[in-house]
Amino acid sequence: MSLVINHLTGGYGAMPVIKNLDFSAPDGEVTALIGLNGAGKSTTIKHIIGLLKPMSGAITIGDKTLADDPDAYRQAIAYVPETPVLYPELTLKEHLELTMMAYQLDQDQTWPKVNAMLETFRLANKLDWFPDNFSKGMKQKVMIVCAFMTDAKLFLIDEPFTGLDPLGVHDLLALVEEKRAAGAAILMSTHILNTAEEVADQFVLLKDGGVRATGDLTSLQRQFNLPAGRLDDIYLAMTKEAAHE
Amino acid sequence: MNKLWKTRLARHSKEQFKYLQLVFNDHFVLALIILLGALLYGYSQLIHDLTPQWWFTPALAAVLALVVGLGDLATLAEGADATFLLPRTSDFAGYLFRARRYSALLPLATLLLATLAAWPLLGVLHHGDWLSLGLILLALWLFKDVDLWLQLLGNYTLHLPIWLSRAALILVAWAGLMAGIWIHPVITTAVALACDLLLRWRIGDWFQPAQLDWQLLIKRESARMGRIYRFYNLFTDVPGIGGGVHRRKYLDVFTKLVPKRYASSWAYLYVRGFLRRTEFFGLFLRLAVIGAAILAFVQQWWLAGLFALLFVYLVGFQLLPFYLAYDEIVFTHLYPLSLKQKKSSFGRLVLVLLLLMAVILAVGAALSGAWLKVGVVLAAGVALAVVFALWYLPLRLAKLDAR
Numbered sequence: 003m004s005l006v007i008n009h010l011t012g013g014y015g016a017m018p019v020i021k022n023l024d025f026s027a028p029d030g031e032v033t034a035l036i037g038l039n040g041a042g043k044s045t046t047i048k049h050i051i052g053l054l055k056p057m058s059g060a061i062t063i064g065d066k067t068l069a070d071d072p073d074a075y076r077q078a079i080a081y082v083p084e085t086p087v088l089y090p091e092l093t094l095k096e097h098l099e100l101t102m103m104a105y106q107l108d109q110d111q112t113w114p115k116v117n118a119m120l121e122t123f124r125l126a127n128k129l130d131w132f133p134d135n136f137s138k139g140m141k142q143k144v145m146i147v148c149a150f151m152t153d154a155k156l157f158l159i160d161e162p163f164t165g166l167d168p169l170g171v172h173d174l175l176a177l178v179e180e181k182r183a184a185g186a187a188i189l190m191s192t193h194i195l196n197t198a199e200e201v202a203d204q205f206v207l208l209k210d211g212g213v214r215a216t217g218d219l220t221s222l223q224r225q226f227n228l229p230a231g232r233l234d235d236i237y238l239a240m241t242k243e244a245a246h247e
Numbered sequence: 248m249n250k251l252w253k254t255r256l257a258r259h260s261k262e263q264f265k266y267l268q269l270v271f272n273d274h275f276v277l278a279l280i281i282l283l284g285a286l287l288y289g290y291s292q293l294i295h296d297l298t299p300q301w302w303f304t305p306a307l308a309a310v311l312a313l314v315v316g317l318g319d320l321a322t323l324a325e326g327a328d329a330t331f332l333l334p335r336t337s338d339f340a341g342y343l344f345r346a347r348r349y350s351a352l353l354p355l356a357t358l359l360l361a362t363l364a365a366w367p368l369l370g371v372l373h374h375g376d377w378l379s380l381g382l383i384l385l386a387l388w389l390f391k392d393v394d395l396w397l398q399l400l401g402n403y404t405l406h407l408p409i410w411l412s413r414a415a416l417i418l419v420a421w422a423g424l425m426a427g428i429w430i431h432p433v434i435t436t437a438v439a440l441a442c443d444l445l446l447r448w449r450i451g452d453w454f455q456p457a458q459l460d461w462q463l464l465i466k467r468e469s470a471r472m473g474r475i476y477r478f479y480n481l482f483t484d485v486p487g488i489g490g491g492v493h494r495r496k497y498l499d500v501f502t503k504l505v506p507k508r509y510a511s512s513w514a515y516l517y518v519r520g521f522l523r524r525t526e527f528f529g530l531f532l533r534l535a536v537i538g539a540a541i542l543a544f545v546q547q548w549w550l551a552g553l554f555a556l557l558f559v560y561l562v563g564f565q566l567l568p569f570y571l572a573y574d575e576i577v578f579t580h581l582y583p584l585s586l587k588q589k590k591s592s593f594g595r596l597v598l599v600l601l602l603l604m605a606v607i608l609a610v611g612a613a614l615s616g617a618w619l620k621v622g623v624v625l626a627a628g629v630a631l632a633v634v635f636a637l638w639y640l641p642l643r644l645a646k647l648d649a650r
Contacts (some may be wrong), residue, residue, distance in 0.1 A: 053580055076583035089516065089575050090492045091523040101511040106580035132492065148578075176645075 004187035010059035038210030080154035086141035308424035318354030389439035403457035513592035539611025601632030
């Protein structure tokens with residue numbers, strides 16, 4: 003089990019945004035993190051990558067916590083953020099090179115892989131440009147290439163389908179498929195339910211900073227009493243619950 | 248409108264105070280005091296050996312007249328005012344009058360200091376008595392009053408005669424000051440008083456039909472604030488003013504010096520950041536050129552040594568915020584790189600840059616051919632570079648990390 007979250011409570015200030023969160027992302031599977039705006043998806047991801055410190059609870063990746071062994075913990079994660087922010091002074095080529103250096107990847111072995119990805123995302127002719135000036139979608143592609151060149155055990159992808167063009171989404175899903183087949187765990191937060199339903203093996207439904215339900219589609223259909231319901235229907239049922247309370 | 252001005256001023260003062268605290272931190276004040284002392288000493292030496300020349304009077308008058316031009320009208324107007332205050336345009340004049348009074352404070356103090364600084368020179372020109380000094384100061388204040396009125400009127404669309412411009416005022420002030428210094432300062436005061444009374448007598452007529460040009464007012468104020476923030480940005484991080492990035496391919500010879508290994512990941516980033524950011528690279532170049540120029544002219548070896556210390560210190564101190572430059576970028580937290588590597592890479596960059604600065608300063612000193620001075624500058628610069636990078640810097644970085 004690559005990612006295990008145990009009773010995680012945390013947030014930005016004194017007020018916790020996520021409360022007593024419990025779920026895991028198994029190896030070789032795609033886990034979709036689903037919830038309304040403000041349900042705590044991005045906050046959860048920020049806790050996993052260590053930008054926020056948990057108030058209580060623990061996050062382990064491959065049996066290691068950030069406090070025990072920060073380098074091994076970070077080495078195991080690759081992350082594609084929702085809002086891409088790149089180094090303003092580095093060219094595309096230098097971003098890729100720096101990533102290889104930081105993750106101690108063999109440059110001769112990695113470059114062919116990277117070149118193939120650049121070709122796919124139509125970035126190959128922009129190696130000497132500053133990606134800071136790219137459009138949002140292109141920046142996201144740069145971050146995807148940086149993330150997917152690593153041998154991380156856990157891939158965190160925050161809202162990947164909003165800035166990318168349809169071709170980009172398709173190419174990203176192909177990369178995700180490749181990593182899943184190789185045995186990595188993938189955690190993806192999204193609002194785009196149709197795509198999530200197609201790609202994900204299991205779902206984690208967040209509501210008000212807690213886990214409302216987890217499981218694959220059949221299990222969710224049972225839990226919400228919606229046999230043959232689509233993920234859309236289940237999602238709506240969950241939001242209505244919130245309205246009743 | 249009075250209330251609006253008060254709340255704006257309170258907010259503005261609070262913000263300026265916050266930035267001024269950052270600009271005038273303890274170390275900078277110390278450096279400033281040393282510099283000021285050196286300048287005063289140089290000035291007193293200069294005065295001591297001075298024999299009056301024919302051009303002293305016009306030159307001194309020109310400098311004082313130009314100081315009158317310093318200090319812009321601070322209206323604290325904001326972009327949204329053009330929309331929200333448009334219906335109250337005529338009341339807004341009251342706000343501007345208060346703004347004008349507030350804007351006068353700093354220039355009046357500046358003129359006082361300028362007059363005091365000119366005192367010894369006035370003495371050389373036989374006007375070193377209290378009366379002359381007071382008359383000249385009064386004249387300068389009156390000129391500034393006129394200047395601020397003209398700036399206020401400049402925000403209105405009205406057809407003023409050509410002689411009613413700031414440039415014309417500076418010329419009149421120059422002429423008045425020259426006449427005053429040649430004959431007697433009472434003439435300067437009379438000229439200034441005449442200008443001020445004339446303006447205040449006629450201003451009602453000019454104001455009556457005038458229309459406020461909101462766009463121009465806001466443009467001027469934002470340009471003025473931009474200048475202030477760019478100055479603050481030399482010392483600290485001002486949100487929204489970061490300076491740009493240039494590729495500077497010709498500097499790639501230096502980036503190639505960093506090996507592409509895990510251990511130099513942070514160095515890889517910092518070296519490129521320094522060379523391509525306009526902020527820090529420009530700062531280094533400016534201080535290097537100014538420092539080398541000053542050291543070419545300074546005669547005393549001990550003063551040259553002090554300047555070498557000052558400039559190496561300034562460069563080192565100004566580089567500190569660069570340490571935090573990448574904290575906003577998620578990669579920085581994601582990469583499996585240790586804080587130790589970040590610190591040591593930054594420390595090495597600072598050491599190399601400061602040593603380079605010491606060498607540049609020594610080259611500047613060498614232009615004068617005084618070898619004792621060159622030796623002192625090099626020794627002082629290198630010593631401070633080493634102490635700064637190896638002892639002082641780790642202390643400061645620990646403080647920055649703790650924040």
